[in-house]
Amino acid sequence: MFRIASRANTKRVVPRLSTKLLNSSRLLSTFELPENKILETIKEANTPFEGLFSNKAINELYFERGQHLVDELNRNLEASQVTGDLHFRGDLSHIISKTMNNANLYQINKNASHLHSLEFFFDALKPATLAEGKESPIQESNRESIFETPSDQDIETNMDPELVSWIEHSFGSVQEFRNLLINSAMGIKGDGVVWLVAESSMSKTYLSDEDKGLYHNLALVNTYNGGVIDGDDRSGQMGRFKKYLSDKEAENKGEEKPQEQLEMEQEEEQSEEQEEVTEEQQKEESKDSSDPLSLGSVEDAEYGHAFHDKKFVPALAIDASPRNYLLDYGVYGKQKYLENLWECIDWSIVSRRLPPRTKQAISNF
Template sequence: MLRSTSAKTLVFRRYQTTSYTFQRIPTLEDIRSNGSNFSGLFSNKAVKQLWFDRGNELVKNLNQAMAQTNTVLDREYSFAALAELSMNNPELAEVYKNASNSTSLIYFFSSIRPLSKKQDKAIRRVGYEEMLKTPGDEFGNKPRDPALVDWINQSFGSVRELRNLIINSARGIKGDGTVWLVAESTMSEEFLNKSMFTNPMYHNLALVNTYNGTMISDGERSGQVKRMKDLLAKLQREEEDNVRRKEAHKATKEQENMVQEEEGEKKAEEEDAKETVEQEAAKEKPTDLSDLQLGTVEKAEFDVAFLNKRLIPLLAIDASPRNYLIDYGVFGKQAYLENVWECIDWEVVSRRLPPRAKQVITM
């Protein structure tokens, strides 16, 4: 059995084995049965490979991984819940990988819809000459929900700026990766546990990149970037301390050579001085000036960015090469991303929005 505890761990117990099947999306089922394209974005061939073939392969691998690890569920878990429960167990790495990839794939395809015949855009392979052109700044697909538009304007400045950030973030991903639009809670998990508040409040929207098929997870991100940065800074300080000690030892050796060349009657006196220098060098600890500085606003924001905060995924944009190579070619990433924007289903995004807190208290 997989049982969720407060620490999000897994407990094994024998129950009836659960076998997963991949999710069905009616629009994509119609495309397969009709042999039509995903208007404005994918050919029928691309839909078959990216959704049906890949989705079935992921589920097949997931079921095999669960069978090999004797993983038996006490109830039916979604792909996202299964990934959450298995992420911290090395023995379930394959379970996590396939469940997480399935979650990202479902989020992407459930966030887009085919264009109408009037809106349909050509799906064509792009040559190298497209790389020399300035990316287009005109777009037609805009959210109509006033609440969502207001939220976007407050978080990013405008819908246009959100589009630019999403496309540029996706272009910056090399290899397998996804850009997520998320709602970020204003209160950390630690503060909620110590306060009278039972549910987090959401006020800001943010973009988060994930790589290699991983999905958005609160526990997976919480403080890891900051801890890694602090660890690297500590290692750098230790290396600098070692360099200073070596330089002090070198200076001592040079002084020792000078002492040996001096007159015999001063030798004892100089050796005492050398010993004193060595003792002082060993005790000396250079002052880290960064400890005496307040730091920048950017550093302060980085220290608390996504630290123990809830993240609700609203939109997923798959920027992986497999998504554009089939129809757009090796130079077609920009064209693919611009077409993806035109196919975003903003009604789906609006339905995923949590209640918004107008009064912001960031803790």
């Protein structure tokens, strides 16, 4: 998935000889802020990103924040490599998936994934062309906007007919898709991104590495705090820990311990464990009749739903984090920001990022 994603990337990866580790001649990956022609022109010309961001906001959101993420990423990568047991080379996506399920590399992972979604977000945007004499839509929203009804009339896009037909197949209509996209973004309260993804019809288990999969359906997925779409390496961690720890306990049970004290402890553990097991069994048995207003555990979510074993190809990222609208649109301006954002999506890039569509001969439902 990341291979496809990175095709649109303009990131430069500059392998260089580490000055510190010159003798061992190891290569370090150092990152630079990805090039974005549109944004660089805007910065130089000191003009706003027409229809969406002021010049100041672009500077803050892309150049300042992006540079900060790059610096932090490089610093953490270097620190991890100095310790000697880790080797990170290659592109951003590789580093993200490598660090995703290792809590010790939290900082590298977070910086890398934030950088990735920042790049992915801005790469698919282009300034809107304003009708002459029309007021710029970049304006701070006021208190009254809480009570305004969001408008979804007169939606025009420059999507190619192929994409329109795919969206209509998956979401009903472009209008419904737009509303779902905006509402999903409104639902994110902290930092987060809404992704438009193509969903593979087969789970990863049945796909070999070379197999790209078949894609019938488009879907929207929310991620939080720098989460990435290909969360497969990450998901299942809770389940794996559960299994690992219960295996370890089972091993301990098998071993003979000389000290009485240990045995006592063990017995205690065992009895506790048995209690847990019965409780869990009860829970599982009563799942169907259980309170429909309560959710299952994290493991249930990992295995039963969402990401587990699914292959997704992201095509569009909509950043719904507060920083994106606070600067230009103020506290009340999230809805307005998202509506303006819709007008600035470059659908040709979205089409290019999507895998070829496979039409189903037989409908699933």
